[in-house]
Amino acid sequence: MPLLISSPFDYIPPAAPHFTQLEQSTATLFNTTKLINMEQVNNRQIVLKNYVNGFPKESDMILESSATINLKLPEGCDNAVLVKNLYLSCDPYMRMRMTVTEGAYFEPFTPGLPLQGYGVSKVVDSRLSNFKKGDLVWGETGWEEYSIISPPKTLFKIQHTDVPLSYYTGILGMAGMTAYVGFYEICAPKKGEYVFVSAAAGAVGQLVGQFAKLLGCYVVGSAGTKEKVDLLKNKYGFDEAFNYKEEKDLTAALKRYFPDGIDIYFENVGGKMLEAVLSNMRLYGRIAACGMISQYNLEQGDGVSNLVFMVTKRLRMQGFIIGDHYDMYPKYLEMIIPLIKQGKICYVEDFEEGLENAPAALIGLFSGKNVGKQVVVLARE
Amino acid sequence: MPLLISSPFDYIPPAAPHFTQLEQSTATLFNTTKLINMEQVNNRQIVLKNYVNGFPKESDMILESSATINLKLPEGCDNAVLVKNLYLSCDPYMRMRMTVTEGAYFEPFTPGLPLQGYGVSKVVDSRLSNFKKGDLVWGETGWEEYSIISPPKTLFKIQHTDVPLSYYTGILGMAGMTAYVGFYEICAPKKGEYVFVSAAAGAVGQLVGQFAKLLGCYVVGSAGTKEKVDLLKNKYGFDEAFNYKEEKDLTAALKRYFPDGIDIYFENVGGKMLEAVLSNMRLYGRIAACGMISQYNLEQGDGVSNLVFMVTKRLRMQGFIIGDHYDMYPKYLEMIIPLIKQGKICYVEDFEEGLENAPAALIGLFSGKNVGKQVVVLARE
Known part of the structure; x- marks a missing residue:
């Protein structure tokens, strides 16, 4: 956009950001x-x-x-x-x-x-x-x-x-808060539960997986390259990880990693992955809908055809936007700063x-x- | 099934019901x-x-x-x-x-x-x-x-x-309890909120609408015949009602009845109705997923393509089965019996x-x- 400058001295830049x-x-x-x-x-x-x-x-x-x-x-x-x-x-x-x-x-x-x-x-x-x-x-x-x-x-x-x-x-900003609130508050996790994280090598997913491991959950993540899958398993300590691009049948893949089903799904992806997860959820499972990156560029979103599992398995799916939860930031810092310094979170x-x-x-x-x-x-x- | 009777005196009927x-x-x-x-x-x-x-x-x-x-x-x-x-x-x-x-x-x-x-x-x-x-x-x-x-x-x-x-x-059994728990517990309703009920003239829907009216909500119901729509408006006291079979565009229909959006959706139907509702939900809306009757006879369920609204509008969708909640039956009876006797619920x-x-x-x-x-x-x- 050409900027309207009437003289070098009375120009004011378009005072970004313009939120409203x-x-x-x-x-x-x-x-x-x-x-x-x-x-x-x-x-x-x-x-x-x-x-x-x-x-x-x-x-x-x-x-x-x-x-x-x-x-x-x-x-x-x-x-x-x-x-x-x-x-x-x-x-x-x-x-x-x-x-x-x-x-x-x-x-x-x-x-x-x-x-x-x-x-x-x-x-x-x-x-x-x-x-x-x-x-x-x-x-x-x-x-x-x-x-x-x-x-x-x-x-x-x-x-x-x-x-x-x-x-x-x-980790100390929006992504960290998103992982923290989404996992601890929205998912209401318990030790020993089965946790699946999609886009697990991303800004938020890598933290959710580590939080879940710290709590004593079994954690599996999905990502889109071998390099990321290796990171998930070898750096972040996920129990298992897989490359979703190499799986023809996501439902079967999840069944392989979760023979007893998924208690908690941290949703970053949406669409076909969500559908596969719903088929694999356990009774009383929780889904924190943090984002659905697979859907943002589509004119028409992918259809999720098995939402009836929401009823039969008594599932809870909860969307959230971190902007609603920044009052918890001091509490989060109190938890996360020592974990970083002690090398317990990377x-x-x-x-x-x-x-x-x-x-x-x-x-x-x-x-x-x-x-x-x-x-x-x-x-x- | 031909019953196996060895003699008139030692026959035992197949001891129904066989739940397990x-x-x-x-x-x-x-x-x-x-x-x-x-x-x-x-x-x-x-x-x-x-x-x-x-x-x-x-x-x-x-x-x-x-x-x-x-x-x-x-x-x-x-x-x-x-x-x-x-x-x-x-x-x-x-x-x-x-x-x-x-x-x-x-x-x-x-x-x-x-x-x-x-x-x-x-x-x-x-x-x-x-x-x-x-x-x-x-x-x-x-x-x-x-x-x-x-x-x-x-x-x-x-x-x-x-x-x-x-x-x-x-009303005094499973359907009543379903309406009661689904509306009051799962939907967490507040006076003045905008409530939509699908299959609203059914066993559960008619009660949800009346409960919502008693609480001071604005309530709209959908049903499949003119007779039912009339009942909703004239007998159960819904603020508005419509015949979903006469609406080519359910999203537009809901927009007409809820120009400011829906706070609470009591879900009995699923599929395309759920999709239309998601488009019309307000921020922080709640969906009690009680049933999805439109989906039960389908080999492949209808795809719901706009679940990204779960995130952006911070929605909560919660499935439930009333069998998990019968401990609340005495409390429900305490509420509902007087309402029936006083003619406040039909x-x-x-x-x-x-x-x-x-x-x-x-x-x-x-x-x-x-x-x-x-x-x-x-x-x-």
């Missing part, structure tokens, strides 16, 4: 504010070109190299922080924001503006008492070098810095260097290119 | 016991001819007119009651017991033996201290004039006889007279022939 219409109005307000003598820097952005149909392509996003930004918050911008983005998180749910879907309950991105997502950032300027210049933070930010977050909704000050900073895009990240490579990294999620949590490195400080 | 293999062994044991001088009466039975594929037909069941039974429990039959069946209940779940399905979690009927189901009966003989001759009971019995229930699993002594006795096949029953008409009545459930609870009258006392 209200904030977009605020951004418009900033555009009319006259600013003089501010420090201008380049602010490269990944901008959504247009809404996406089907599988997203790199060309659906544009690297906008000519935008600039002042490194001071403009006057009137009282409920905001300005951050330098260090690490961006690539997450499957972002695909849903690339399309306008009725009832999707995700605010769609705005074509012409930067994508939004989770990231780790450093505060450059702040008008909020709980964030000050130099603070490291994680939360929702823009796919650009600098972002004005106004007002911050999901933004946490990073307290523990003796762990890798990038972890706050994953976390694999897949780094892509440079904002310009962010679109390819994001798209790679849908072909399973990433091994572990997909992170884009913008700057290391 | 263990009990079938017990029945075999009885067959070897020699009985003399017992009172023999005719005991007509509805026997399953063979396992059913697809839509059940009357010819899948046989009226066995030649069986006889002693009106005293045989010696050695210590954990049993012998009952005269008065009313039999026709219930959709019985279809599932007419087929052997892996993982169905219903014990299939045995070809050559009487069907089993819920009914209201009178105790003729008892070896159990909690049931005595003359007691009226409701629970699981056989599709025959007299049954030996050994041992009784779900069998309740009827305490309140100032209400129609047939009600214990419905209940419509559809009576079929005579055991010989039971197969047609059962099959009628799947074409929606019944209006209200389908009951078969064997005897009125």
Whole structure:
């Protein structure tokens, strides 16, 4: 999107991220504010070109190299922080924001503006008492070098810095919380239960499997390459793992690994995998519906034809969005930080260097290119 | 099934119902016991001819007119009651017991033996201290004039006889408990919420709608004839009702009745109706999966292609079988008996007279022939 700059000194960048219409109005307000003598820097952005149909392509996003930004918050911008983005998180749910879907309950991105997502950032300027210049933070930010977050909704000050900073895009951020709430709260697991995790080598799945092992469950994971299957078994300690692409009959595959059935399914995939799982669930089983990555690029979702098992096996399927549960973050940190430091939990990240490579990294999620949590490195400080 | 009678005096009827293999062994044991001088009466039975594929037909069941039974429990039959069946209940779940399905979690009927189901009966003989001759009971019995229930699993002594006795096949029995537990426990309803009930004029649906109205919810029901739709609106007090057979687009129909979406769906139907409902659910909606009558006669169930809404709308779908919840029966009676007596709840029953008409009545459930609870009258006392 060509940016409307009337003169070098009264340009204000499109104050990303724009999470709501209200904030977009605020951004418009900033555009009319006259600013003089501010420090201008380049602010490269990944901008959504247009809404996406089907599988997203790199060309659906544009690297906008000519935008600039002042490194001071403009006057009137009282409920905001300005951050330098260090690490961006690539997450499957972002695909849903690339399309306008009725009832999707995700605010769609705005074509012409930067994508939004989770990231780790450093505060450059702040008008909020709980964030000050130099603070490291994680939360929702823009796919650009600098972002004005106004007002911050999901933004946490990073307290523990003796762990890798990038972890706050994953195990110490949204993905970690998703695994924690999804497994412990939604699945209500008990020691010895049989747990299946799909997309198990991903940002969330690798943690769910390790949490389940720590609790004393039998855990099997599925993934899409031999390398990932090896990781599941040899690094994360899953009891078994299989490559779903090599299984002609997923129902039979699950039957092989769970001759007595599945108590808990951590659902990241949907479609045919869910159908195969339903056939293999045990009485009173629980399904935490965390995501359904196989479905996001389809115009018409795969049909699941055996939901009658929900009745006959008395199953519970519960969808959740982690944004509803961040009140549990302190409790989660209390649990996870010692586990990381003691080496009882490991976390694999897949780094892509440079904002310009962010679109390819994001798209790679849908072909399973990433091994572990997909992170884009913008700057290391 | 021709019954094996070695002489008029040592015949023991096939001690129906045979709920488990263990009990079938017990029945075999009885067959070897020699009985003399017992009172023999005719005991007509509805026997399953063979396992059913697809839509059940009357010819899948046989009226066995030649069986006889002693009106005293045989010696050695210590954990049993012998009952005269008065009313039999026709219930959709019985279809599932007419087929052997892996993982169905219903014990299939045995070809050559009487069907089993819920009914209201009178105790003729008892070896159990909690049931005595003359007691009226409701629970699981056989599709025959007299049954030996050994041992009784779900069998309740009827305490309140100032209400129609047939009600214990419905509002005061399994259907009532299903509506009560499904709505109040599984759906966790709140005053003012938007409730949709499918198969709403049936044994369970009519109650769910009335419970929801009593709580102050907005309630819409679907049914398959104009007569039923009229009942829903004019007798049960649903806010709205529609004939699903007249709607080309169920998603659009629900959108019309729920412009702001559905908080609670009481699921009796499955398939395309469930799909339409998922599109119309609100955030944090709840689905009580009580039954899926549209699916029971299908070799391959209908595909539900929009389960991704489970995630994005944070929905909970919970299947249940009322047999898990009978501990709540006294609490339910405490609530429902006064409501019936005060005329605050009504209940419509559809009576079929005579055991010989039971197969047609059962099959009628799947074409929606019944209006209200389908009951078969064997005897009125």
